Amino acid sequence: MRKQIAAANWKMNKTLEDGKKLLNDILSGVGSLHEHQQVIFAVPFPYLIQCNEMIKGKKNLYISAQNCHHKTSGAYTGEVSVDMIHSIDIKYCIVGHSERREYFAESNAMLAEKVNLCLAKNIIPIFCCGEPLDIREAGSQNAFVEKQLEESLFHLDQEAVQKVVIAYEPIWAIGTGKTASSEQAQEMHAHLRNVIAGKYGKTVSENISILYGGSVKGANANEIFSQPDVDGGLVGGASLIAEEFLQIIAALK
Ligand code: 13P
DSSP: OOEEEEEOOOOOOOHHHHHHHHHHHHHOOOOOOTEEEEEEEEEGGGGGHHHHHTTTTTEEEEEEEEEEOOOSSSSSSTTOOOHHHHHTTEEEEOOOHHHHHHHHHHHHHHHHHHHHHHHTTEEEEEEEEOOHHHHTTTHHHHHHHHHHHHTTTTTSSSHHHOOOOEEEOGGGSSSOOOOOHHHHHHHHHHHHHHHHHHOOOHHHHHHSOEEESSOHHHHHHHHHHSSTTOEEEESSSSGSSHHHHHHHEEEEE
C-alpha cells in the first residue's frame, strides 16, 4: 500500500512554547502507526531543530519545513536554503503552497527548481497544487492543476517523481470551512493519477501519495480519506488543535 499521510501545516502560527505543547499533546495521543502510515509536522523555521529532537526515535513521525528558496545559496536576505534544511536533518519540505504562490509570486518554473534542490538532498517535497475559485466555476480545474504538475514535476525521471508527495489543495477550500466534497476530491485525485500514469506508467502513478488539503477536520477526515485515490491530508487550521489532529490521524487508511 502506498504511504498514507497526515501532514500538519502550522503556517505562521504558535510561539515556540505553544508549538511544543501542541506537539507534545499529539505525541502522547498518537499511539502506534502502521508501516504505511506517516504523520508529518510542517512547523515554522525557528522550531525545526527543537521539534525534530522531540520526534527523534519515534516511528513514522517526521518534521517538515514549510518552504525553501529556489537558489542554492547567496545574497537572499531572510531566506532559507535546502542545504540549511538538510544540514539539520529535516526530511520533508512543503513546496508551492498556494499562499506562497499568491503572496510571494512563486511560479511553476521556480517550484521545479525547488523540487530539484530538495530531491538532490534527499528531502521529500510535498508539492502543492490546486485551482482558485474562478477556475473551478469555469469548470477548467483539471487542465489547470495538470499544468501545475507538468511544469513543476514532469521534467523528473520515473525514479525521482515517485519520491514526491503531491497535495491537492483547492484554493477555495483553504481556511474557508468549505471543504471540497469527497466526490470532488476523488475526481481530481483520480484525474491526477491518470495524468501521471499517462506520463510515467500505471505502476509509478499507483506509488505516489496524493493528499487532500482544504478545511480537513476531525469530523470530515474519515469520509475524505476513505476515497480510493486520497492518501491522507495536508491540514492547516485543524492541525493546531491536538484533539482535532489526532482524529485526523485516526482517519488514515
Ligand atoms: P486549512 O486546513 O486551514 O483549510 O488549510 C489547508 C492548508 O492550506 C494546508 O496546507
